[in-house]
Amino acid sequence: MRVLDKLATFEGRSRFTTWAYKFAVLRAANAVRDRAWRSRDVHLDSLDALVTAEPGPGQYVEAIDLADAVRRAVATDLSPYQRRIVVALLVEGVPIDVLADRLGTTRNALYKTLHDGRKRLRASLTRSGHLDQIPERGAQ
């Protein structure tokens, strides 16, 4: 059993049950996501997925300008591989473990690509003066 194989890694920083549960949670989550995406294609060149959402009244010009700036940054400031991974994970919502399996890579490697891509996008939008316009969590 998977948990028994990992017993030597238990360091006592949590209850043993919490530590053991996390292996079951990981396994179940991977199985659920794999099943949900089993019959779905993943397109890695989906800049078309960056369809601008309808802004609210009074926000049209600013929202379109911001969306265009982000779209330009994605299109021009990421490497081709970063762009494909960032769009797949964050725009198309492909689960990271599903994408890792499809690409024959690891979750760690994809998250590192995402991390580096985000840094480039932040740098790009800082240069263009748009970063401060990105809405906070929960904003409409």
Place this chain on the structure above:
Amino acid sequence: MTSRARPFGPEVMRQLTLDTEPWLSCDDCFHHVDEYVERLLAAQEQAMPAMAVHLRGCPACAEEAETLVIPAAEDSGMDPRPVLAGLGAG
């Protein structure tokens, strides 16, 4: 069948430009998630800032951490709902 395209609205823009420093890998997150969840339940999560950053930036790890809250809370005789609400799980 194609993957589902999502509207490019405020939440997608926020996720695209999230500051995910300090760096923590998914493997390191998994290594620490049991301790982090128990600290969340004890309102001591501020001791592990890199975990909070990683969970904001990695939906899969966040989903797994949220799921772990429920049995961990039950074992402690605690209500998981405040922690889940704080993680955005409602």
